[in-house]
Amino acid sequence: MSKTLLDIKNLHAEIEDEGKQILKGLNLKVNAGEVHAIMGPNGAGKSTLASVVSGKDGYEVTDGEINFDGKDILDLDPDERAKEGLFLAFQYPVEIPGVSNINFLRTALNEIKDYRGEEQISAKDFMAMVREKSKLVELDAKLASRAVNEGFSGGEKKRNEIFQMAMLEPKVSILDETDSGLDIDALRTVAAGVNKLKSENNAVVVITHYQRLLDYIVPDFVHVLADGKIVKTGDKSLALELEEKGYDWLTEA
Amino acid sequence: MAESKIEKFAQNIIPPQGQNQTEAWEKFLASEFPTTRDEYWKYTRVGKIANGNYKNVDRVEDHINITDDIVCKDYLVVVNGVIREDLSQYTKTKFKVEFESAETAELNDGLDVFGWLNNATINRKISIKLGKGERTDGPLQLIFVGYGKNILQSSLVDVEVGDNAEGELVFSYLGRNSEEVFTNFYSRMHVGKNASLSVNKFQLEEGSTSHVSNDNIVQENSSRFTINTNTLYGQLVRNNLNIRVTSENCETNLNGIVMGHGNNHVDNHTFVSHDKSHCVSNENYKYVMDDKSTGVFNGRVIVQKDAQQINAFQSNGNILLSDTASINAKPELEIYADDVKCSHGSTTGQLDENAIFYLQTRGISKRNAEKMLVAAFIAEVIEEYENEDVRSYLFRQFEQRFGWVL
Numbered sequence: 001m002s003k004t005l006l007d008i009k010n011l012h013a014e015i016e017d018e019g020k021q022i023l024k025g026l027n028l029k030v031n032a033g034e035v036h037a038i039m040g041p042n043g044a045g046k047s048t049l050a051s052v053v054s055g056k057d058g059y060e061v062t063d064g065e066i067n068f069d070g071k072d073i074l075d076l077d078p079d080e081r082a083k084e085g086l087f088l089a090f091q092y093p094v095e096i097p098g099v100s101n102i103n104f105l106r107t108a109l110n111e112i113k114d115y116r117g118e119e120q121i122s123a124k125d126f127m128a129m130v131r132e133k134s135k136l137v138e139l140d141a142k143l144a145s146r147a148v149n150e151g152f153s154g155g156e157k158k159r160n161e162i163f164q165m166a167m168l169e170p171k172v173s174i175l176d177e178t179d180s181g182l183d184i185d186a187l188r189t190v191a192a193g194v195n196k197l198k199s200e201n202n203a204v205v206v207i208t209h210y211q212r213l214l215d216y217i218v219p220d221f222v223h224v225l226a227d228g229k230i231v232k233t234g235d236k237s238l239a240l241e242l243e244e245k246g247y248d249w250l251t252e253a
Numbered sequence: 254m255a256e257s258k259i260e261k262f263a264q265n266i267i268p269p270q271g272q273n274q275t276e277a278w279e280k281f282l283a284s285e286f287p288t289t290r291d292e293y294w295k296y297t298r299v300g301k302i303a304n305g306n307y308k309n310v311d312r313v314e315d316h317i318n319i320t321d322d323i324v325c326k327d328y329l330v331v332v333n334g335v336i337r338e339d340l341s342q343y344t345k346t347k348f349k350v351e352f353e354s355a356e357t358a359e360l361n362d363g364l365d366v367f368g369w370l371n372n373a374t375i376n377r378k379i380s381i382k383l384g385k386g387e388r389t390d391g392p393l394q395l396i397f398v399g400y401g402k403n404i405l406q407s408s409l410v411d412v413e414v415g416d417n418a419e420g421e422l423v424f425s426y427l428g429r430n431s432e433e434v435f436t437n438f439y440s441r442m443h444v445g446k447n448a449s450l451s452v453n454k455f456q457l458e459e460g461s462t463s464h465v466s467n468d469n470i471v472q473e474n475s476s477r478f479t480i481n482t483n484t485l486y487g488q489l490v491r492n493n494l495n496i497r498v499t500s501e502n503c504e505t506n507l508n509g510i511v512m513g514h515g516n517n518h519v520d521n522h523t524f525v526s527h528d529k530s531h532c533v534s535n536e537n538y539k540y541v542m543d544d545k546s547t548g549v550f551n552g553r554v555i556v557q558k559d560a561q562q563i564n565a566f567q568s569n570g571n572i573l574l575s576d577t578a579s580i581n582a583k584p585e586l587e588i589y590a591d592d593v594k595c596s597h598g599s600t601t602g603q604l605d606e607n608a609i610f611y612l613q614t615r616g617i618s619k620r621n622a623e624k625m626l627v628a629a630f631i632a633e634v635i636e637e638y639e640n641e642d643v644r645s646y647l648f649r650q651f652e653q654r655f656g657w658v659l
Contacts, residue, residue: 055613057610077619078613079614082613082614082615083616090614093611096608096629097629105615108617111616111618164615168616
């Protein structure tokens with residue numbers, strides 16, 4: 001049996017200031033080599049799940065656990081979770097004026113290597129890696145060296161997310177509505193990039209509203225998240241069924 | 254009769270000999286230190302200076318290591334206000350450097366308490382001249398070192414840039430084994446017709462140094478003046494920068510960066526007077542305030558009645574890194590002409606939490622993410638600096654002193 005990379009058990013989480021519970025006993029097990037899709041109506045807690053797993057401030061986990069590659073990560077800072085091998089592709093990638101894409105990625109990569117007791121990457125090897133990985137998502141080399149996401153189009157921002165994923169080589173990648181704001185060509189490019197990065201040693205969790213992305217990134221499992229819980233799990237045909245019927249038939253009961 | 258504050262301040266200072274300086278000294282003794290009731294000192298308490306126990310000293314013989322802070326081929330070193338030709342080297346510069354005995358040097362008129370004190374207590378006046386049409390190859394660096402305990406160091410610098418000349422200067426202020434030092438700096442700079450002068454100030458006085466700078470600039474027709482004030486250290490720093498643009502077609506650039514930490518207090522009061530038409534001024538000051546540091550920015554611009562078609566831009570951005578740091582920012586535009594373009598903007602905020610989180614999710618620690626964002630904020634100003642050596646020196650300072658790679 002392949003290794004479990006992400007194991008979420010009975011996760012309860014609320015928004016800190018409001019005390020409003022969003023996740024209400026969520027279970028999810030992701031093994032190496034798998035692609036999971038999480039779908040669900042607005043307000044079900046999809047993005048909260050991505051935020052809580054990556055360790056964003058402002059959420060409180062009131063019960064349950066998150067194990068990453070066998071390690072409890074709930075007390076880790078977001079950067080430590082990333083160093084353990086978690087990656088989050090943002091729904092709305094943040095523009096950071098004045099911070100160059102390349103420089104920050106090199107810092108990130110070296111911090112990760114340092115954490116793992118590996119050797120720092122040389123400037124030459126790093127640049128070779130940038131060239132190779134930027135091709136993967138057809139990201140213009142010029143964009144790679146510009147300030148992070150500044151002045152990027154919607155499509156370029158999403159490609160930049162996958163480019164960063166390629167550079168950091170995470171064990172688990174959570175793609176939070178990566179398809180939002182993408183035209184069909186950009187969607188194909190982004191999906192092709194993700195597919196090339198997929199291996200039997202890593203896993204991808206795709207959060208999406210629409211079935212469309214799943215034509216390109218084919219999931220092994222489709223989960224329906226509603227009212228803070230996984231209410232149904234199936235194979236890729238569940239996504240098609242949802243597209244046809246909506247979510248009501250699952251949430252009414 | 255009770256001793257006045259000024260008398261108490263003056264008790265360990267050796268009074269001057271010459272007539273001019275004695276006059277200045279008497280005027281100083283008859284003055285008072287500003288209080289927060291004075292409009293232009295509202296946010297800066299000078300108690301640290303006024304209650305100091307300073308003495309002015311002659312030469313110190315100890316070895317003073319400033320090698321790392323020499324950025325120019327030509328440099329003049331001043332220790333505790335005393336010119337040290339033995340530590341200096343300025344044979345290549347086209348600037349003509351002269352020293353005038355304080356007893357005979359022409360001093361100033363209509364000064365404030367710090368100005369009188371400066372003029373009364375300087376050792377020798379430094380006079381720097383660039384002849385008509387001359388161009389310097391690289392800047393001349395003036396290095397002012399405060400050394401020892403309870404020291405008052407006063408320096409007076411006169412700069413004259415002849416018509417059509419182009420010159421660059423660097424003023425570095427350093428502390429070595431310094432404790433309770435008061436640096437009192439006064440300069441007058443005259444930029445001739447169609448001439449250009451660029452000045453970089455590095456305020457890097459570690460230890461418990463207080464610093465008051467008065468820089469007074471006069472620009473003639475079609476001249477260009479740029480000053481970059483970089484304040485990385487100093488317990489109490491007050492910079493008065495007064496620029497009078499007396500004629501047409503001039504360009505004036507004022508940039509500044511301030512790094513506040515500990516209990517430091519840094520105050521930049523800038524004043525640009527546009528007296529005639531067709532001139533441009535650009536001002537950009539950025540403050541990064543950490544710990545319990547406090548900052549003041551007061552940017553005053555006057556566009557006189559006869560000064561039409563003036564473009565005056567002012568921008569001030571501040572980042573507070575801690576809950577206990579603070580900043581008081583005030584633009585003051587007084588416009589008496591009707592055909593001008595003037596703008597000012599001041600923003601104060603914290604680092605973007607979303608950006609920090611984003612960087613963290615890529616494996617960068619929070620501290621490093623914050624550094625990256627501050628570096629980006631500051632670098633925006635530094636990138637405008639024209640001299641590459643100056644830029645890289647500053648980047649080096651950030652890296653060595655704060656561990657920040659810009």
